[in-house]
Amino acid sequence: MNxxxxxxxxxxxxxxxxxxxxxxxxxxxxxxxxVRMKTFYxxxxxxxxxxAVGNFNFASSPAQAxxxxxxxxxxxxxxxAWLFAIVATxxxxxxxxxxxxxxxxxxxxxxxxxxxxxxxxxxxxVIGISLSVMFVVCAGMIQWxxxxxxxxxxxxxxxEQLTEDTRxxxxxxxxxxxxxxxxxxxxxSFMKAAVVASVTILLSTFASSSLFTIIVSVLVFxxxxxxxxATNFWLxxxxxxxxxxxxxxLFKIIIPNFQIFSFSEGIxxxxxxxxxxxxQMGGLTGAYLVVFMLLSLLTFVDxxx
Amino acid sequence: xxxPAVEVKNLTKIFSPDLSKNHIVAVDNLSFEVAAGEVYxxxxxxxxxxxxxxxxxxxxxxxxxxxAKVFGYDSGDIRARNETGFLPENxxxxxxxxxxxxxxxxxxxxxxxxSELKDRIAxxxxxxxxxxxxxxRLGGYSKGMLQRIGLAQTLIQNPRLVILDEPTxxxxxxxxxxIRDLILKLKEDGFxxxxxxxxxxxVQEVCDRVGIIFKGRMRREGTLDELIQIESxxxxxxxxxxxxxxxxxxxxxxxxxxxxxxxxxxxxxxxxRLFIQIADQNKKEESA
Ligand SMILES: Nc1ncnc2c1ncn2[C@@H]1O[C@H](COP(=O)(O)OP(=O)(O)O)[C@@H](O)[C@H]1O
Ligand SMILES: [Mg+2]
Numbered sequence: 001m002n003x004x005x006x007x008x009x010x011x012x013x014x015x016x017x018x019x020x021x022x023x024x025x026x027x028x029x030x031x032x033x034x035v036r037m038k039t040f041y042x043x044x045x046x047x048x049x050x051x052a053v054g055n056f057n058f059a060s061s062p063a064q065a066x067x068x069x070x071x072x073x074x075x076x077x078x079x080x081a082w083l084f085a086i087v088a089t090x091x092x093x094x095x096x097x098x099x100x101x102x103x104x105x106x107x108x109x110x111x112x113x114x115x116x117x118x119x120x121x122x123x124x125x126v127i128g129i130s131l132s133v134m135f136v137v138c139a140g141m142i143q144w145x146x147x148x149x150x151x152x153x154x155x156x157x158x159x160e161q162l163t164e165d166t167r168x169x170x171x172x173x174x175x176x177x178x179x180x181x182x183x184x185x186x187x188x189s190f191m192k193a194a195v196v197a198s199v200t201i202l203l204s205t206f207a208s209s210s211l212f213t214i215i216v217s218v219l220v221f222x223x224x225x226x227x228x229x230a231t232n233f234w235l236x237x238x239x240x241x242x243x244x245x246x247x248x249x250l251f252k253i254i255i256p257n258f259q260i261f262s263f264s265e266g267i268x269x270x271x272x273x274x275x276x277x278x279x280q281m282g283g284l285t286g287a288y289l290v291v292f293m294l295l296s297l298l299t300f301v302d303x304x305x
Numbered sequence: 306x307x308x309p310a311v312e313v314k315n316l317t318k319i320f321s322p323d324l325s326k327n328h329i330v331a332v333d334n335l336s337f338e339v340a341a342g343e344v345y346x347x348x349x350x351x352x353x354x355x356x357x358x359x360x361x362x363x364x365x366x367x368x369x370x371x372x373a374k375v376f377g378y379d380s381g382d383i384r385a386r387n388e389t390g391f392l393p394e395n396x397x398x399x400x401x402x403x404x405x406x407x408x409x410x411x412x413x414x415x416x417x418x419x420s421e422l423k424d425r426i427a428x429x430x431x432x433x434x435x436x437x438x439x440x441x442r443l444g445g446y447s448k449g450m451l452q453r454i455g456l457a458q459t460l461i462q463n464p465r466l467v468i469l470d471e472p473t474x475x476x477x478x479x480x481x482x483x484i485r486d487l488i489l490k491l492k493e494d495g496f497x498x499x500x501x502x503x504x505x506x507x508v509q510e511v512c513d514r515v516g517i518i519f520k521g522r523m524r525r526e527g528t529l530d531e532l533i534q535i536e537s538x539x540x541x542x543x544x545x546x547x548x549x550x551x552x553x554x555x556x557x558x559x560x561x562x563x564x565x566x567x568x569x570x571x572x573x574x575x576x577x578r579l580f581i582q583i584a585d586q587n588k589k590e591e592s593a
Contacts, residue, residue, distance in 0.1 A: 013416055013462070015387045025413040029399070036401040099397040104458065107363050107391035108414045109383045304366040 015109045022110055023117045030122020034088060039126060042080065046134055049076060054141050062149035062169075066142060066176040067269070073138040074185055074268045080134070081127050081193035082221060088123045089200040090213040102305060113297045116205075120197055120293070127193050135186045139178055146177035181267050184278060188264035191285040195256050196221050198292035205300040224258035256288050308377055310466045310497040311339035311362055315371035318357050318521075331357040333521035334371070339499045339514075341376075341465070344492050346512035347501040348580065354521035355501035356394055359470050362499075363391055375466060387415070390459030394470040396451065400444035404435050404454050407443060408461055415462030429457040433487065449480025456487055460496075467491060469500040473507050485511055505576045509533075515576070517583055524583050533576055538567065 053072045059065035096102040105115060153169050154162070162170075200217040207213045230251055263277045318332040332354040339345040347355050360366040362373045364381030378385035398407050408426045412418075417425060430436045433453040443451065452472060459467050472488070473481035481504075488511045491498055502508050508515060509529060516526040525532060543550075558566050568578075 013387070015383050015416065017383070019416070021416070021418075022414055025410065029402075029410055032406075033399060033401055100393050100395070101398060103365060103393040104391065104396060104398065104411065104455075105414065106365060107386055107389065107393075108411060108462070109387040109416070110414050111383065302367065305360070 018111065019114065022114045023121060026105075026110075026115060026118020027121035027125060030092065030119055031125050033092070034122065034126045039084075039088070040130070043130060043133055046073075046076060046080070047137060049073075050138060050141055054145060061172075062152070063172045063176040066145060066149070066173065069142060069145065070138075070176070070182070070268050073134070073141070074182070074189075074264075077131055077134050077138070077186060078189040078192070078264075081131060081189040082196050084127060084130070085123060085193035085197035086200050086214055086217040086221070088126070089119065089197045090204055090210045090217060092119055092123070093201070093204045094210050094213075097305060100305075106305070112300050112303075113293070116201055116293060116296055116300060120194075120201060123197050124190075124194055127197075128190060131186050131190050135183065139182065142178045146173060149173050175270055179267075179270070181273055184273055185264040185267040188261045188267075188281060191281060192258060192261045195258070195285055195288045195292075198289050198296070199256065202292050202296040202299070205296050205303065220255055221258060224255050225262075227252065227255075227257040227259050256292075257284070260284050308341065309338040309374075310341045310343075310376060311337075311345075311499055312374040312377075313337050313358065313362065313371070314373075316358065316361060316368050316373055317370035318354070318361060318366065319369045331521055332361070335518070335521065335523055336371075337516050337523060337526060339466075339497060341497050342492075342495055343513045344488065344498040344500070344511055346508040346515045347499070347518055348503065348505060348508050348515060348576075349501075349518035350503055350584070353518050355518060356470050357521075358518075359391070359468055359499075359501060363389065363468065387462065388465045390462070390464040390467045392452075392455045392459045392467075392469045392472060394474065396455040398443050398451070398455070398458070401442060403440050403442050404430065404446070404450075404457075405439040407454060408457055411458045412461045417462065425461060425463075429460055432460075432490070433457045434483065447480075449476045449483070452476055452480065452484060453487070456484065460491075464496075466497045466499065469498065471502055471504075472500055473502065473504055481507060505580055509576045517580065519583060519587050524587075525579070529576070533579060 050069075050073050053069050057065055057068050059068055096105070102115075106112065150170050150173055153166055153173070157166075196217065199220050200213060203213045203216055204210070207216070230248065260277075260281050263273065263281075267273055314336050316332050316335045317330070320329040320331055321327065322329070335354070335358060337345075337347075347358065349355055357366065358373075361368050362375065362380050364386065367381070373380040375382075375385035376388050378388070399410075402410065405426060408429060409422065412422045412425060427436075430439050433456055435450060435453055435457070438446065438450060443454065446454065456469070456472070459469070469488070473484050476484065485507055488498055488500070492511070492513075498511075500508075500512070512529060514526070514528050515532060517524045517532075555566065558564050
């Protein structure tokens with residue numbers, strides 16, 4: 001084993017203060033980890049669900065059938081995205097600490113924020129890929145169903161012979177069929193997952209168990225849908241004391257407002273999207289990510305292993 | 306090369322696990338230096354604060370008092386870590402990665418890429434004799450192989466300093482011999498090695514200088530020769546000594562006014578004897 005001729009020593013290379021490529025390395029490693037944990041297998045489950053809903057739903061009309069397919073598949077995508085964001089994030093970081101992989105990572109010239117960002121990006125890449133695949137599969141399915149229903153309506157009549165009733169029926173089918181705006185619903189699911197993942201990262205920087213992190217993250221996520229309700233509830237109280245005001249403000253600050261993503265349900269039901277809702281969603285998502293990652297860093301930077 | 310590789314000054318580390326009650330003083334006013342190019346061994350029983358000291362040096366933990374420096378950089382400085390390779394106690398790497406992928410991952414974290422990284426990986430796999438297992442996942446590695454891939458990982462960015470926490474713990478004799486040879490090879494190539502162990506024999510075989518630590522405090526420090534030589538004592542190792550011969554020797558000794566039999570038994574490594582002596586001393590101090 002000893003070969004006196006080769007010398008291993010050479011001068012040290014420069015270390016950049018912050019390095020995107022280190023974040024990327026960590027993100028890809030997280031992606032590899034999740035892939036080798038066979039997480040992508042759930043995509044088959046999604047495909048089965050889609051086929052089942054597409055072929056065996058007992059809706060009274062084609063339009064309703066299409067609407068059901070959309071609701072179920074986009075609902076499943078959304079559920080997958082936020083649940084996966086919480087569970088994967090809550091399991092990965094404590095696992096690195098337990099397995100002492102974190103020792104070896106943080107003893108390399110890696111900054112702690114780079115590690116946190118790497119984990120977040122890795123989880124988000126998996127979610128992004130999954131949502132894209134699910135979206136494409138689902139869009140294909142809806143369009144195929146839609147074209148089939150329209151063909152059934154038309155039968156062997158030529159376009160000139162179509163009755164007004166048939167025209168209306170086709171319009172209704174198209175209204176409930178595929179729209180490019182559906183991509184925005186998928187984007188909303190992705191952004192929601194990103195925010196909830198950053199909340200989970202913050203929790204896992206100080207929580208002692210993954211189970212605790214998962215439960216609290218789910219709670220934060222659910223409570224985060226009650227911003228309007230909370231505002232109304234507290235405003236309706238006769239006692240508008242400093243305490244209630246402070247509590248209300250605290251709630252509004254600490255718990256992210258997941259209602260900013262709610263408009264996507266409307267998209268799935270065929271409603272039009274206001275561009276302002278999209279901008280608001282994008283802006284707030286970015287702001288939440290920055291805030292939660294900075295808070296995570298605050299607790300993580302002094303953490304001892 | 307006058308600057309020390311590691312400089313620990315009055316380092317104290319106190320853990321307070323349940324907030325304010327029950328302080329654990331893991332490291333107590335510890336000072337030592339590791340000169341560039343030497344192999345320094347910190348030895349002490351389990352729980353004496355060796356790992357804690359190393360973690361403070363690496364910046365994985367903050368010192369409660371005192372300081373630790375690596376080549377003049379404060380521990381925790383990213384430049385200090387750039388110069389340091391660390392092999393933790395019982396290291397676990399990502400089990401889903403192969404040996405080669407593991408080295409690639411750590412290499413990329415250190416800013417290596419392309420053919421430079423590839424060459425480095427090949428070189429290190431050869432050095433630790435894992436070329437045959439390069440494509441296998443770590444989940445199927447033996448303890449000795451894990452320790453060797455871990456050692457390769459510490460060297461990936463060509464650090465000047467290598468910190469090894471119990472590098473041979475739990476490895477079979479053949480495996481630990483391999484690791485010992487590797488450490489000697491590192492020394493030959495001009496690396497500074499700072500290792501800790503409770504396995505004295507191996508420390509004795511590779512270290513230039515040794516520090517003996519008990520309950521977080523440095524008890525003895527010096528070169529091996531200095532430490533294990535006891536001028537006033539003479540050791541005698543006999544083979545096939547009959548009880549009659551031993552009786553005669555005992556009689557001779559008791560007839561001499563100045564000489565005293567201190568120890569009799571089967572020979573041990575000298576460092577081990579020193580170690581036990583300090584442990585006894587420690588016990589006496591405690592009961593006093
Ligand atoms: N994170 C920690 N929290 C509380 N106590 C700790 C922690 N790490 C180590 N200790 C305590 O510090 C002492 C020294 O531990 P350690 O440095 O691991 O010893 P060694 O490596 O010499 O076996 C032990 O009593 C151990 O219980
Ligand atoms: Mg230890």
